Each structure stands twice: as C-alpha cells, then as structure tokens.
Amino acid sequence: MSAPTTPRAAQGAMSHREIMEALSGLLLVLFVAMSSATIVSTALPKIIGSLNGSQTQYTWVVTATLLTATATTPIWGKLADLYSKKMLVQVAIVVFVLGSIVAGFSQTAGQLIAARAFQGIGMGGVQALVQVAIAAMIPPRERGRYNGYLGGVLALATVGGPLLGGVIVDTSWLGWRWCFFIGAPIAVIALVVLQRTLHLPVFRRDNVKIDYAGAALIAAGVSVLLIWVSFVGSSFDWMSWQTFAMVGAGLVLLALAVWVESRAAEPVVPLQIVRQRTTALAILASLAVGMAMFGGSVFLGQYFQIGRGYSPTEAGLLTIPLMAGVLVSSTISGRLITRTGRVKPYIVAGTIVLVAGFAMLSIMDHETPLWYIGAGMALVGVGVGMSMQNLVLAVQNTVALRDIGAASSTVAFFRSLGGTIGVSVLGAVLANRVTDSITSQLAAAGVPAGASGGGKTSSLNLAELPDTVQHIVRAAYGDATGHIFLISAAIAVVGVVASLLFKQITLRTTIDLAKAARATRETPDAATIPAEAVSK
Structure with a gap:
C-alpha cells in the first residue's frame, strides 16, 4: 500500500482530472468517517436508552471519540511529514472501521464508550490526513475551489447520516447496532479507490523520533x-x-x-509554527468554533427526540437546515476564495453568522416553533461552512510543504480539542440543569424521585417511564438545551475576535512556500496570477 516515490505530483502540477480522481478516494474516506459519526448522533438517545445509560454516559460516548481523535491527530500529522500519506490514510480508516464494528457489538454503555475511544484514533487520522493529502496536491489559491467539494461531502454526510441513523433505529429488523456496522462496506470501497487513485510523493528522513x-x-x-x-x-x-x-x-x-x-526534536505540536501570528489566531478561532459547533450541535438530536418527542428519522429531517447551511456556504465561499485569493473576509463573516445563529437558538425551549429553530440552525451551518475549513487553509498558506502535515494537524488538533471541551462542559451543564429541573418538577407533582429513572431505568429510556414522568423529562430537556446554546454563542465570540485580528491573506498559487518565494522575486505580480492560468 506504499505510494510511489516519484509520481507526477512531484514533477509538476497535477491536472484537474488527476486531482479529481485522487480526491474521489479522499472524499470517500472522509464521507465514511463523517457519516459514521452523524449516523450515531441521531440514534444516540435510543442507543443510550436501550443500554440504560445516563446523561453523563451519553456525553462520554461523544467525548471519548473526540478525545482520542484530538490526542492522536498531531501524531498522524507528524507521521504524514515523514512517511507515505497514502498508507497512513488507509491505516487510519481500517482502525476507524474496526472501532465501529466493536462498538456495534457493545452490551453496556461502558463498552460502547471504550469502543468509541478506539474508533476516535482512526477518526483523528482521517480528519488530519485528508487535509494533508489535499494540501500536498493543490496550491492554496486553487484549494478554495476544491474545498467546495470538501464542504459538499461534509454536508452530504451530515445530512444523510442523521436520516440514515433514524431509519436504521426505526427499522425493527435492523436495530441500532447497524448504525456502526453499515460503514464497513463503504470503507472497503474507499480503500480500493485510494489504492488506485492516490499517488503522492514520499519524503523519507532517517533517525527521526516521534514525540x-x-x-x-x-x-x-x-x-x-x-x-x-x-x-x-x-x-x-x-x-x-x-x-x-x-x-x-x-x-x-x-x-x-x-x-x-x-x-523535542520532532514535537507533535511544533511551537515555532504555533507562535506564528496567523497560526496562533487560527488555533484560537478553531478552538472557539470547535467548542461552539461540536458542543452545541451534538445535543440537537437529543433535543428533538427527548425534548420534543420526535422519532429518530424525524429528528434527522429536522437537522437538514444546519447541514444545508454548511453545504451552500462552503461551496460558494470556496469558489469566491479561489477567484479573489482572499480568505479573511469569509472567516470573519462566518464567525459572526455563527454567533448570530447560536444567539437565536439560545432562547428556545420545548415549545419553540420549528421554523424558528430551523432558521437558527441554518445560520449556524452557514457560519461553520464559511469558517472551519478556511481556517485550515489560512494556516496551510503560511508553511512550507515539508511542514504541511504538522501545521494542518495542529489546527485540527485544537479544533477537536475545542469540540471535546465543548461537548464535555456543555454536557455537564445540561445534565445538571436537567437533573435539578426533573427533581423539582417531580417534587411539585408529588411523584417519587425514583420514578425518573433512579433505579434500573434510565431517564433517557422514555418508553419505560410513566406518562406523567415522561412529560416532565421532555420539558426538562427541551428547556435546558437553550441554555447550552447561549454558552455556545458566548464561546463563538472569541472566534470573531480572533478572525478580526488576522492580517490580510493572499493565497499563494504554488504548492510549496519556497517556490512561491522564488516566483515573487522573479515576477513581482506572481501573487496575483489568475487561478485559471495556474491550473492549465
């Protein structure tokens, strides 16, 4: 599975056809990882309910994956600077699929959390290495154009995932375990496509130690x-x-x-890259966007199912505005960035829209009209689509090709770290508010506290609770969710401040930084060469 050491990419720019052929495998890999995660997100309330798990365990099923993905992302990125990127992508997806299969056989919430932690190791690799491979093929100026395809796949996975997860859970002869099993055949196809289409240069260095x-x-x-x-x-x-x-x-x-x-001679988080202004601000913005996005959106499926009483399939349909916003904004902004070569305006606009969307969602409760919630989700999606991928692009534009893996994975690391912190903190806030609300409402209704799931039945397993208690639990979850979106909005403000402090960035038209410097010395207007001329 090793990549050839002297591919066409090493000799000159790849043609559009060659790039699209290679992208087909990379985007399929990304689709496998993202759809597997989003399938679970909608099904999770029923999964945890059937395993009689708690709200804390609900949070940790998500947190465990994000945590191991966060911890391993810098290692994957550093390895990509030293060894075959193609081989590493294939290893990452195999690890991810093995974790998915083990998760599908879980018998307790604890086993599921452990399996998801293993799955996160592969997810960290896929998230970092797809970005690294794309950066090794396409100059930053042209990358905005192809980021539209990346955003489209992301949106397709995040729209189709919740719907597919809902259908699987609602289909009696399948059951929730197939939410984990279903990704395996797609992964096999992705591996075959990658083997045939992805050809990248391999830079081998002796006596290198991973930190x-x-x-x-x-x-x-x-x-x-x-x-x-x-x-x-x-x-x-x-x-x-x-x-x-x-x-x-x-x-x-x-x-x-x-x-x-x-x-360390080869640190997993290179401090000399982190100290650069663009990288430092991108890290701060990614941290804030990750905390707000992951921390807020992961609880939407729970809100629609537990707080509003919709089925998993209906919950998946109700999240479409969020994913449609990601698809539309990432595609349009990617095209505009390629045309203009400027990325800062879109990052700033994206973070502002993200704050506005979370601010709208912060006042919702268990009776808020669905059209209002949909509008707020659409704004959140637009904000994410305009900012998340473009923050990585801004950093990749400032480093040489030899450091592209470490730089890309560093931003992905802090974004995942932000998501991990966000899910954990907001999940803890939600759990505490729900517990307090259920306890006080049960006391006011004269119902024993144990009726809410204090025994062997989880409060998330609504089907096993009395009707009176079901109503109290639904109201508690519906009303508490708005509060965590208020916190998300406050966190996202940090991303706005960081993006405003960016210097104006003109994306280079060469794959490597050294070539860009030579081109600038030889031709003063090289930075403004039209992207169409570069691609020919």
Missing part, C-alpha cells in the same frame, strides 16, 4: 480535566479535595507537555 511523550502528556492532561468537568457538581463539590487534585494534576501534565514540546 510520543508529548502526545501522551497532552492526552492525559486534557482527559483529567474533562473527567473533572463531567463529575464536578454532581459526584463532588466545586470546592473539594477532588477538584483541587484533578485540576492541579491536569494543569501540571499540560505544563509538562509544553516543556517536552519545547525540547
């Missing part, structure tokens, strides 16, 4: 802090020895990680 210590310290530090967030306020108090121990340990581990990264 596993740094990656382990980062993962351990973040994990300890997220575990603390999940249980503080419910299992122990904010001001307690457990809080001081966990927060202190997490901060010490992260400080050690920074120390290790500053001294």
Whole structure:
C-alpha cells in the first residue's frame, strides 16, 4: 500500500482530472468517517436508552471519540511529514472501521464508550490526513475551489447520516447496532479507490523520533480535566479535595507537555509554527468554533427526540437546515476564495453568522416553533461552512510543504480539542440543569424521585417511564438545551475576535512556500496570477 516515490505530483502540477480522481478516494474516506459519526448522533438517545445509560454516559460516548481523535491527530500529522500519506490514510480508516464494528457489538454503555475511544484514533487520522493529502496536491489559491467539494461531502454526510441513523433505529429488523456496522462496506470501497487513485510523493528522513511523550502528556492532561468537568457538581463539590487534585494534576501534565514540546526534536505540536501570528489566531478561532459547533450541535438530536418527542428519522429531517447551511456556504465561499485569493473576509463573516445563529437558538425551549429553530440552525451551518475549513487553509498558506502535515494537524488538533471541551462542559451543564429541573418538577407533582429513572431505568429510556414522568423529562430537556446554546454563542465570540485580528491573506498559487518565494522575486505580480492560468 506504499505510494510511489516519484509520481507526477512531484514533477509538476497535477491536472484537474488527476486531482479529481485522487480526491474521489479522499472524499470517500472522509464521507465514511463523517457519516459514521452523524449516523450515531441521531440514534444516540435510543442507543443510550436501550443500554440504560445516563446523561453523563451519553456525553462520554461523544467525548471519548473526540478525545482520542484530538490526542492522536498531531501524531498522524507528524507521521504524514515523514512517511507515505497514502498508507497512513488507509491505516487510519481500517482502525476507524474496526472501532465501529466493536462498538456495534457493545452490551453496556461502558463498552460502547471504550469502543468509541478506539474508533476516535482512526477518526483523528482521517480528519488530519485528508487535509494533508489535499494540501500536498493543490496550491492554496486553487484549494478554495476544491474545498467546495470538501464542504459538499461534509454536508452530504451530515445530512444523510442523521436520516440514515433514524431509519436504521426505526427499522425493527435492523436495530441500532447497524448504525456502526453499515460503514464497513463503504470503507472497503474507499480503500480500493485510494489504492488506485492516490499517488503522492514520499519524503523519507532517517533517525527521526516521534514525540510520543508529548502526545501522551497532552492526552492525559486534557482527559483529567474533562473527567473533572463531567463529575464536578454532581459526584463532588466545586470546592473539594477532588477538584483541587484533578485540576492541579491536569494543569501540571499540560505544563509538562509544553516543556517536552519545547525540547523535542520532532514535537507533535511544533511551537515555532504555533507562535506564528496567523497560526496562533487560527488555533484560537478553531478552538472557539470547535467548542461552539461540536458542543452545541451534538445535543440537537437529543433535543428533538427527548425534548420534543420526535422519532429518530424525524429528528434527522429536522437537522437538514444546519447541514444545508454548511453545504451552500462552503461551496460558494470556496469558489469566491479561489477567484479573489482572499480568505479573511469569509472567516470573519462566518464567525459572526455563527454567533448570530447560536444567539437565536439560545432562547428556545420545548415549545419553540420549528421554523424558528430551523432558521437558527441554518445560520449556524452557514457560519461553520464559511469558517472551519478556511481556517485550515489560512494556516496551510503560511508553511512550507515539508511542514504541511504538522501545521494542518495542529489546527485540527485544537479544533477537536475545542469540540471535546465543548461537548464535555456543555454536557455537564445540561445534565445538571436537567437533573435539578426533573427533581423539582417531580417534587411539585408529588411523584417519587425514583420514578425518573433512579433505579434500573434510565431517564433517557422514555418508553419505560410513566406518562406523567415522561412529560416532565421532555420539558426538562427541551428547556435546558437553550441554555447550552447561549454558552455556545458566548464561546463563538472569541472566534470573531480572533478572525478580526488576522492580517490580510493572499493565497499563494504554488504548492510549496519556497517556490512561491522564488516566483515573487522573479515576477513581482506572481501573487496575483489568475487561478485559471495556474491550473492549465
């Protein structure tokens, strides 16, 4: 499965046809990963209900995947700078599919969380390596055009995934386990397509060491802090020895990680790249966008099913405005960026629209009209489509080809980290508000607290709860969801500030930074060469 060392891409620019053939495999890989994740998102309320899991476990089914994806993304990116990108993409998707199959056989919520954690290792590879491979084929100026295809696949996976997940869960002869199994045949097709179409140069360097210590310290530090967030306020108090121990340990581990990264010969998060203004601001914006997007949208399926009483299939249909916004905005902004060569205006506009969308959703409850919620979701989708991929593009434009893997994976790392923190923090906030609301409403109605699932039945397993309790639980989830979107809006404001501080960026028309510098010296107007001329 190793890539040839002297492909056409190494000799000159690839033609549009060659790029599209290679992209077909890469985008299919991305589709497998994204659709597998979105299929689960809609089915998760029923999955956790059938396994009698808790709201905390609901959150950790998502958090576990994001956490391991976050921890391994920098390693995948660094490996991509050293070894065959094609081989690494194929390994990543195999790991992801194996995790999916194991998850499908899970018998408890704990087993499902463990399987999803393994699955996240492959997801981290797919997310980082697809971006790296595209960057190795296409100059930044032209990449805006092809990012439209990337956004289209992303939207197709995120629109079709929830719908497919809902249909699978609602089909009695399939069941929720097929939400995990169904990706396997698509993955096999993706592997075959990649083997035939993806040909990238392989740069081999001797005596290179991967900074596993740094990656382990980062993962351990973040994990300890997220575990603390999940249980503080419910299992122990904010001001307690457990809080001081966990927060202190997490901060010490992260400080050690920074120390290790500053001294490592091949750090997984290169500090010299992170310190660059464009990269630092892109990281800050990605962190905020990731926290807001992942932290907010992951609970929409739960809101529609638990808070409003819709079936999984109906919940999938109701999320279409969000995904349509991503599709339309990513496609249009990608075309405009290729035409103008400027990326900052679209990132700024995207983050502002994202804040507006979350602000609209922050006032919703269990009786809010669906048209209003749909409008808010559409704005969130437009904001994500205009900002998320373009933040990676801005960073890729500032680094040489030899560092493209580390730079791309660093931005993806912090975006995933933001998503992990967002899901964990907002999930904990949601769980606490729901618990308090259910407890007070049960007491007011004169219903014993154990009737809400305090015994063997989860409060998410509504079918097993009395009608009176079902109404209380639905209202509690519906009313609490708006509060987490308010927090998402506040977090997304950080992304607006970071994007406004960007310098004006003109995307280069060459794949490598060194070539761009030579072209600029030889031809002063090289930066303004039309993209169409470059592609010919």
